[in-house]
Amino acid sequence: MGHRGGALVTDRVVLITGGNRGIGLATAKRFATAGYKVAVTARSGSADDAEGILVVKCDVTDTDSVNAAVDEIEEKLGNVEIFVSNAGITKDGLTLKMSDESFESVIDANLTGGFRVARRVVKGMMRGRWGRMVFVSSVAGIGGNPGQANYSASKAGLIGLSRSLAKEFASRNITCNVVAPGPIETDMLAELNDAQRDAMLSVVPLNRLGQADEIAAAIEFLASESAGYITGTVLPVDGGLSMG
Numbered sequence: 631m632g633h634r635g636g637a638l639v640t641d642r643v644v645l646i647t648g649g650n651r652g653i654g655l656a657t658a659k660r661f662a663t664a665g666y667k668v669a670v671t672a673r674s675g676s677a678d679d680a681e682g683i684l685v686v687k688c689d690v691t692d693t694d695s696v697n698a699a700v701d702e703i704e705e706k707l708g709n710v711e712i713f714v715s716n717a718g719i720t721k722d723g724l725t726l727k728m729s730d731e732s733f734e735s736v737i738d739a740n741l742t743g744g745f746r747v748a749r750r751v752v753k754g755m756m757r758g759r760w761g762r763m764v765f766v767s768s769v770a771g772i773g774g775n776p777g778q779a780n781y782s783a784s785k786a787g788l789i790g791l792s793r794s795l796a797k798e799f800a801s802r803n804i805t806c807n808v809v810a811p812g813p814i815e816t817d818m819l820a821e822l823n824d825a826q827r828d829a830m831l832s833v834v835p836l837n838r839l840g841q842a843d844e845i846a847a848a849i850e851f852l853a854s855e856s857a858g859y860i861t862g863t864v865l866p867v868d869g870g871l872s873m874g
Contacts, residue, residue, distance in 0.1 A: 640664055640665030640666055641665060641666065641667055642666055642667070642711040642712055643666070643667045643668075643669070643703070643707045643708045643709060643710050643711050643712070644658075644661045644666045644667065644668045644669070644710070644711070644712040644713075644714065644853070645669050645670075645671070645700070645703060645710045645712070645713050645714070645747070645751060646658050646661075646668070646669070646670045646671070646714040646716055647670075647671045647688070647690055647714070647715055647716050647717035647743070647744075647747055648670075648671065648672070648690075648716045648717030648718060649669075649670025649671060649672065649677065649680075649683070649685075649714075649716065650670060650672035650674065650676065650677035650678070650680070650685070651677070651678075651816075651817060652814075652816035652817055652842055653716060653766060653811065653814060653816065653842045653845045653846065654670060654714075654716040654717070655670070655677060655679070655680065655842075656841075656842035656843045656845070656846040657714055657716065657842075657845070657846040657849050657850070658670045658680065658683050659683075659846075660843065660846040660847065660849075660850050661712075661850060661853075662682050662683055664850065666712070667684075667707045667708070668682075668683045668684065669683070669684040669685075669686055669703040669706075669707055669710075670683055670684070670685055670686070671685075671686050671687070671688035671690070671699055671717065672685060672686075672687065672688070673687070673688070673689055674687070675687030675688075684703065684706060684707060686699045686702050686703060687699065690717045690739060690743030690744070690746060690747060691735075691738045691739050691742070691743055693746055696743075696746045696747050696750055697750055700747070700750045700751055704754065709754030709755070709757065709758055710751040710754055710755070711754070711755060711758060711760060711761060711762065712761070712762045712763075712764075712853045713747065713748060713751045713755075713761075713762070713763045713764070714763075714764045714766065714849055714853070715743075715744035715747060715748065715763070715764070715765045715766060715788070716766040717739065717740070717743055717744075718739060718740045718766070718781075718784070718785075719735070719736055719739045719740065720736065720778070720781050721735060721736050721780060721781075722777045722778055722781065723777060724776070724777055725779050728779060728780065732780060733779070733780040733783075736780035736781055736784050737780065737783065737784050737787070739784075740781070740784035740785065740787075740788070741783075741784040741785075741787040741788060741791065744765055744788055744791060745791055748763060748791075748795060751763075752795070752799060752804065755799070755802065755804050756799070756802045756804070759802055759803050760803050760804070761799070761802070761803070761804035761805070762804070762805055762852065762853040762854075762857075763792065763795060763804065763805070763806040763807070764806075764807055764808070764809060764849050764852050764853055765788040765789075765791065765792045765806070765807070765808045765809070766788075766808075766809055766811065766845070766849070767785040767786070767788045767789060767808045767809065767810045767811075767864070768781070768782075768785040768810055768811060769810055769811070769812045769813075769866060769868050769871050769872050770782040770785055771784075771785025771786040771787075771788065771789060771810060772786070772810055772864070772866065772872050773872060773874075785810075788808060789808050789864055792806045792807060792808045792862070793806070793862045796861040796862035797862070800861060803858075805852075805857065805858065805860060805861035806861055806862065807852045807857075807860060807861060807862070807863050807864070807865065808863070808864040808865065809845060809848050809849055809852065809864075809865050809867055810864055810865065810866045810867065810868065810872065811840065811845045811866075811867050811868060812834060812840055812866065812867065812868025812869050812871040812872070813830050813831075813834065813839050813840065813868070813869075813871070814839060814840045814841065814842055814844075814845060815839045815840065815841055815842065816842060819839065833871060834868070834869040834870065834871045835869060835870030835871070835873070836869035836870055837869075838869065840867060840868070840869060844867060845867050848865055848867045852865065
């Protein structure tokens, strides 16, 4: 927490894309509990269990939708000071069988979507001369994953995007960092069978799945006043998986 005019500040405005479930919702709840003003976007425009959180309908693949959503958030809560880019989709398949559409749609949602929202919210951060951007990547973006050429490419792309933004906006006191989750206990992972789950755990030194709130904690730290000297970094939260 920082100080503004002698008062403890927890009321900064946070925007989390894809905040209606999993890591996004856990992060939204964590910020809300700490006293931040929190907005989440969801394609459906609704989120379960989002008490005290502004839920805004938004499709990150559509620039007009992104701009309208941020307009609404600015009107209701104020300028977005913390942006967590979490919206993402998967369309897994082996490369030889992957269509252009499967590749391009994942890049569009996961990578270009993050860019669209960042481009829109950074204006308010520049005016306020303070900002935090945290992009949710994946261990797949660092080490790759068979059957996920599209997803891994999109998540690796977020690292280049974040580091470019970190350099562009450093002079305005805006930091940009990446959190790279390993296997986390979410809906997306619940679809795996026992054999797949065991295979995954066998390569995690801590020998367990992570919890969504453990990712949220890392995001909250990178968005805090205390992390003001950290920018352009990639923080794996993966039980040691990315060590190799």
